Amino acid sequence: MNILAELRQRFDSALSSMVEETSPLLDMIRPATDSKFGDYQANCAMPLKKQLGKNPREIAQDIIDKLDVADMCETPEIAGPGFINLKLKDDWITQQLVASVGDDRLGVPKVATPKTYVVDYSSPNVAKPMHVGHIRSTVIGDTLSRVLRFLGHNVISDNHLGDWGTQFGMIIYGYKHFREDAAYQQNPVAELSRIYRFVRKIMDVLETQAALPKRKLALADQADEIENRKSKEPTGDKAADKKAAKDLRKLEGQHNNAKGAIAELENKLADLQADSDLMALVKEHAKINTAVLQETVKLHEGDEENLKLWHEFLPKCRDEIQRVYDRLDITFDVEYGESFYHDRLANVVSDFEKQGLAKQSEGATCVFLDGFKAPMIIRKQDGAFLYATTDLATIQYRMETWKPDAMLYVVDHRQGEHFDKLFAAAKLWGCADVEMKHISFGTVMGPDGKPYKTRSGDTVGLEGLLDEAVSRALTIVSDNDDKKETPDFSDAKRNTISELVGIGGLKYGDLSQNRETDYIFSYEKMLALNGNTATYMQYAYARVQSIFRRGSIDIEQLRENASGLQLNHPAERTLAVAILRFAEALDDVTFDYRPNLLTNYLFEELAKSYSTFFANCPVLKAEDDVTKESRALLCDLTARVIQQGLQLLGISTVEKM
RNA sequence: GCGCCCAUAGCUCAGCUGGAUAGAGCAACGGACUUCUAAUCCGUAGGUCGGAGGUUCGAAUCCUCCUGGGCGUACCA
Incomplete structure (x- = not known):
């Protein structure tokens, strides 16, 4: 059940007799901004003031009179200028929860009209x-x-x-001129990768050599221009002078950037030039740029040799990236x-x-x-x-x-x-x-707020990134396990857990970011034990499993006769509503294709509610068996939603960590 | 020049299909382990939401201008 969708449907019936177009009004039904207002609120009475020529509070009352929600909500209340506040009935909530317990989809409905997406x-x-x-x-x-x-x-x-692009021209050219047969026989993927990087290097040297003088010239011109502008007297026209000053500042900024970039290039070039073997080859392959393009053109025109090489290389190159996809658990149709x-x-x-x-x-x-x-x-x-x-x-x-x-x-x-x-x-x-x-x-x-590069200025390889995340996760897992009187995990187990925690952290770190904005990459933040991270979610999941283990609770069996759910503590109720909102969170994700709305839900709503519940509502030491079983089922549902949510993010859970 | 995007707590970021007192994590300070994993939780402090106008019953959110940044801009992808 998607509660919000259900409420909107109920409001649709009520509103359709009052206005022509209900859909914009239905969008104004939303989760309550504050729990003291209930669970949901309808903000649609205020904007109808003009259209209906009535006081919004009266309009709100009219809506409520027509609204049929008695089965799911307490009597709606009107607040402030005309907000309609809705509070779900406890017995309705438990009814929905019971349905979720027995549902593989955890109460998330499938869309009525499926679409085809590429x-x-x-x-x-x-x-x-x-x-x-x-x-x-x-x-x-x-x-x-x-x-x-x-x-x-x-x-x-x-x-x-x-x-199909120039990169294959590069590999083909490199293969023809630089390959080491023994290495290629032994490990073709590694050798092709080396060849690509090597050709790239030679082209870099040549491009840099060619570009540097031009860029220096441009830099000098820029310096002249700056001097020229500085020497100009103010015109007296305030606006014009202000703009001139601003342009000058901008120009100076650009000049400094260009200076820095050139210095960087010079350093890089100096390093490369120190390698005399390399420079000999650079000299020998001075026309590599056009040669590479020619290899590409030949490939596109169906040249037999190049096409054969392409067919030979392609699967090997593809295998290379498959390693990364395997670790990331990414597949394509x-x-x-x-x-x-x-x-x-x-x-x-x-x-x-x-x-x-x-x-x-x-x-x-x-x-x-x-x-x-x-x-x-x-x-x-x-x-x-x-x-x-x-x-x-x-x-x-x-x-x-x-x-x-x-x-x-x-x-x-x-x-x-x-x-x-x-x-x-x-x-x-x-x-x-x-x-x-x-x-x-x-x-x-990177930490400097510029596109993430290694210290030497190269792009950061994805595999290295994964390795580093996993190795840091291993340190955390091991440190924690070592603190115990008797460590739980074998080395192999530690490695398995770290792989899931490390990769999960990396993925979650990216997905929890609003996709539109740039973000500063940080292993520390990504793998933090606290906050909106995969680790935190995985931990919450593992703690639930720990409760079941410790209390020898057979959760499967409990699920089968899940009738006795009850919400006596406020933390239980809050958690219950959070669980039921999973469907809404997924809808939100698809509205504007924003994965971070799912991570927000998992952390802000679900995990936070669970923390409060965990601190206030003991399961194993509950006052009676009914409460104990009810709480165990809440824990189970929380864990299942976390697991399903993380699964949709491509992240695995672990039973123990 | 033109176009697109960004500016929210000391830091990293949510919130942006307009809603009631603007949130989280980190850092700071103060608490909670003989207790289901303290890999945790609770509390305190921290904000003219870059600035100025406007639309609206209501603006961090929409519009205009300004300031400061990023990106893109005829044969790369």
Whole structure:
């Protein structure tokens, strides 16, 4: 049962005789802002003042008179300017709880009209090691898929792999020039990874060497410009002078940043140049940039050798990232990478041209869209296709194959404009009846508030991140276990627990963040024993199991005759309502695709209520057996909701920790 | 230049489909273990929700302007 949905339905009946359009008013029925107002409140009487020309309190009374909630609520009360406060009846709550006890879905109803969703997430480049930037797309997309599916929707999760781009040109080039056969025979994945990094390194050196003089020149120009502006006399026009001063400050800021960036580049280059073997190879492969592009072009044109190498490399590269997915417990229904759409691209472009949606401009094929200054380019001057082309082909394929109601793209916010254009173009192209949404998210920052990098300035690898989280979890688990008189866990067990706690902490840390905002990455915060963390939730779960173990409670059996639930202590009632609100929390998640609304619920509502309950309502030492069994069932329901909630976040529970 | 986003407690962040006194964790201070895991809990203190207007019965939330930051901006993804 979704209580809020049920109340809205009841209000709908009451309101429909008073107004034409009830739906905006129904949105104003919400959980109470304060428990002293009851459990829910309806705020819809106030805004009807004008429309009905009556005092809101009178309107509230009219609504209550028509409202049929006697079975579930106490008599509604009118408060303040016209709030309608609703308090659930205790016996109704227990009735719902009993139903939840016997329900695998814990009382969460399936949607009446399932939709088909395509959820596009993770989408790493298979040729490169996954890095910290992939964590958000992966876990947010996975959670959204799980939640939508749990609610009864038809979900197709799709990993739109980057498997056809320049990166493969790099590997092919590297394989041809730098591979060590013995290493490749022994461990092809590691060798390919080394090759990729090595080619990247050479290209870095060359690019940096080429870029530095230009950037220094630009820096000098900037310095001149600053001097020039400083020497200018004030014009006397206050506004103009203020703006000039502001612009100057900004320019100086940029200048300092550029200075820092150049110094960083110089350091990096100096380090690389110290390696004479490397520099010899750099010299030998001075044209590597164009050579790599040529390998890519050859691949796309169907060159036999390159295609054969690509077929050889692809599964190996894919295995490399599978390790990460396995640890993260991430799966996909389909995995159609860029290469999958390769032979559709030419048709997409010609179709746009035929329909008059695209035209030539400066040698490129462009789609000009209302409200955008720059066009969306679907074919370059040199004839090559771009990711906009692939994305359009992907939409076409998905529409043909699954006819989805919605397509969700879990991609970082910097690509917002790309998706705005893509969706606009797709609409023109005929995809009007599908909800296309960019599930945008912010950047993972380092402690300095800048995008998370290692000390040397490299991106942070995802596997290393996982290792570190798990190893820190191991320290916590071990320290705690060692404190006991007789430690509970073997080393193997400690490792198993730390893996679940560490990875869970990492995922929860990301998912508990409002997806739109950047956040500062911190192992300490992520694995904190207190606060809104996976560890805290896992601990709450484990404590419940501990009670059952300690009291030798057969919870299965208790579930079967769960009639005697009672709510005598306020903490019991609060916990009971929190348990019943699980369905609402899941609905909230799907409203604007925000996983953090689930973590908020689990922590703020459920776990907090449980803590209070735990402190005030002993189970094993309850005054009588009825109370004991009732409380045990509340504990059990709490644990089951935590477990189900965490499962939807892709996080496991542990029986002991 | 244009476009998008952000600014909430000392720190990290919730709250933003408008609702009654703005929340959490950390840090600080004071309490609670012969007690179901103290890996915990309870309490105290901490705020002109960047600033100024506006809409509304009601604004952290919506609109306008200002300040300070980030990101994106014709052939990378």
